[in-house]
């Protein structure tokens with residue numbers, strides 16, 4: 095039996111098994127902390143930075159990602175302070191400008207309160223969340239996918255750009271990719287990107303309860319009323 | 324060399340070596356670090372050796388080839404003792420004269436003396452040169468005393484006494500207590516209290532433990548760590564042995580960038596010699612304490628200087644930072660407790676042990692103790708490495724040591740702390756260099772870069788320059804840094820190319836705020852500093868770019884306009900010939916004209932015009 099610790103998230107006292115991440119615990123309790131790169135069971139890498147929270151210790155607060163932070167006895171977590179909400183919204187804005195062709199990212203943007211995208215759209219087809227890379231190497235020990243290059247050049251690639259023999263064709267990479275589900279009205283062409291916001295029908299209710307999980311399930315949770323037939 | 328089997332044997336060796344230079348009437352000290360060599364110190368040394376032989380002065384003169392002394396602008400330079408005579412800009416042709424005139428006859432060669440630009444007077448003694456006079460060269464000053472390739476020099480100067488003291492009379496906890504009391508804080512950028520870090524690592528569970536010396540030094544323009552490693556490697560090794568003893572570490576690494584071949588070479592020689600005489604390896608000086616150091620060469624990525632990226636790189640993985648929710652003192656290299664300190668931090672340890680914590684703490688401000696080395700560069704008269712007590716003001720460093728502006732233009736800002744430091748305006752030059760004071764002002768002490776800028780500098784362009792550097796060096800792992808910085812550059816480009824708006828400036832600030840709050844590692848967290856500090860202190864420059872579409876310093880190409888002043892142009896035709904774009908036309912002896920459509924704003928016409936007739940608006 096694992097030991098339990100008690101901590102507070104947004105003022106609510108919660109109990110959690112030792113070793114679990116603050117993000118997982120928050121989600122277990124139905125507290126919404128938007129996230130993208132995190133997949134339960136895979137090593138957290140803290141890449142998307144959406145899940146940032148403030149940890150208060152000795153009267154000082156520090157910003158860190160909840161997916162990489164393990165729960166501790168007496169920990170005080172604030173996931174929705176003004177500072178966090180502002181930064182998180184801006185990160186979501188950056189992400190949706192990078193990759194508007196993802197329902198998951200459009201949902202995240204909306205959930206984080208993005209009402210306007212001030213950056214020119216780039217319409218990329220990868221946001222380097224690394225979900226596929228980790229799934230491949232950690233679930234299947236296959237390492238068919240990896241990050242290549244540094245900084246601007248960073249991208250996900252197959253060895254020698256070919257599907258290797260040791261790929262088990264499990265499709266975990268595709269299942270976990272936030273880019274595989276396009277926005278409900280269909281893919282956006284270059285130059286015609288926009289912030290969806292169409293599923294506001296679902297989110298209107300959510301806006302009133304901004305800190306509860308609304309079960310968006312990475313773009314699968316709900317689809318908009320104007321979905322193509 | 325024989326292996327020393329006990330502490331007494333080392334003490335005896337120190338005694339024996341102490342008169343090393345005695346019997347030789349004259350010591351010629353030549354600085355020959357990377358900077359000295361670049362200026363030709365090696366050929367000077369070659370000729371000097373021949374001349375000393377030719378004059379049969381070998382018994383009387385010792386030639387001590389040392390690392391950098393810091394006054395890099397005056398290289399190649401030498402100091403002759405006794406007399407403290409300082410010669411600079413020495414050419415191989417000067418050497419014969421130095422040997423016959425000065426070494427043999429004791430006369431001073433006026434021509435080779437340093438001339439103080441302020442007073443125009445020649446200065447004979449090194450100690451009287453203003454550049455050195457105002458400094459407090461606790462660490463750097465030792466470079467002059469030792470030949471880095473000979474452990475005997477270091478030992479003769481009392482080297483490894485701190486280790487003797489530690490091994491004979493101190494418990495590990497007492498060493499940590501002493502370092503804590505000294506108030507030493509990390510010199511690598513973060514300023515974390517060194518003693519506390521050691522304590523965390525000592526208390527951490529896991530074995531073996533590691534200590535690492537961070538000599539990655541990726542800041543453009545910074546080279547203090549290189550100078551210390553090249554010039555006095557034993558101080559670092561001694562510091563690391565003491566640290567390892569205090570922490571209970573068995574292994575050490577010196578992580579040095581491969582662009583520093585001389586530093587690698589000198590530290591290798593030093594380690595080998597230390598090992599030969601039993602200062603490294605099994606049972607150091609006959610005690611039951613064992614410690615070994617290896618050298619690891621880094622590929623030279625800036626981000627690999629970050630602690631977690633450095634450790635990943637040491638493990639042979641991609642040099643990317645990881646979240647630090649678990650400290651490296653608990654789980655660092657190979658997931659084992661690891662203590663990482665900067666070169667300069669380690670080099671300060673022996674003197675803290677030797678002279679006591681309170682001596683170290685007597686210098687500096689309430690929270691920043693001791694001295695710090697800065698790399699002074701930019702539009703300033705005396706460039707080089709300077710070491711001052713913490714708490715010295717920027718003004719003292721820039722004017723008293725740096726000698727003020729290089730070209731008579733007004734100095735308007737100083738950028739401190741490396742590429743992700745901030746730009747501070749002249750009004751703030753009375754700020755002390757102190758970890759808290761500089762951070763509060765929007766910059767930082769960082770690793771000690773200091774770039775002085777004059778009126779000819781466009782602050783928006785400066786921000787753009789550093790931003791580009793950091794984008795190139797970002798590892799690309801996390802969104803705020805990878806995407807945010809590139810978005811910031813987009814806006815800055817807009818501003819410097821005439822597409823700026825008030826809204827975009829706001830977006831720039833918003834993005835900068837997010838990057839600094841939310842990035843994974845300190846590279847991203849500090850990357851917005853140059854942008855934020857220039858907006859804070861030089862907002863009007865941004866506004867002129869945005870509203871008037873003009874660059875006040877005449878730097879941003881898209882916003883400047885070249886023309887020829889008719890009243891000054893003599894029609895000499897020099898610019899016409901020089902313009903690579905064929906944009907200038909005009910008849911001989913008549914005022915010329917620039918064709919705006921063809922002008923690429925390269926500025927060559929301005930450089931070649933002898934009549935000051937090119938105007939930039």
Ligand SMILES: Cc1cc2nc3c(=O)[nH]c(=O)nc-3n(C[C@H](O)[C@H](O)[C@H](O)COP(=O)(O)O)c2cc1C
Nearest residue numbers: 509510511537540541628629630664665668845846
């Ligand atoms: C991007 C980045 C680059 C760094 N580069 C260096 C470096 O070149 N040398 C160094 O000593 N510290 C560097 N640091 C700081 C280290 O992470 C670490 O704080 C330091 O080496 C700890 O030693 P100290 O406590 O003695 O300063 C860097 C930090 C960052 C974020």
Ligand code: SF4
Nearest residue numbers: 798800801804844847
């Ligand atoms: S802040 Fe920049 S350098 Fe640091 S992890 Fe993120 S992308 Fe890499």
Ligand code: FES
Nearest residue numbers: 129140142143161
């Ligand atoms: S979910 Fe935590 S950083 Fe991406």
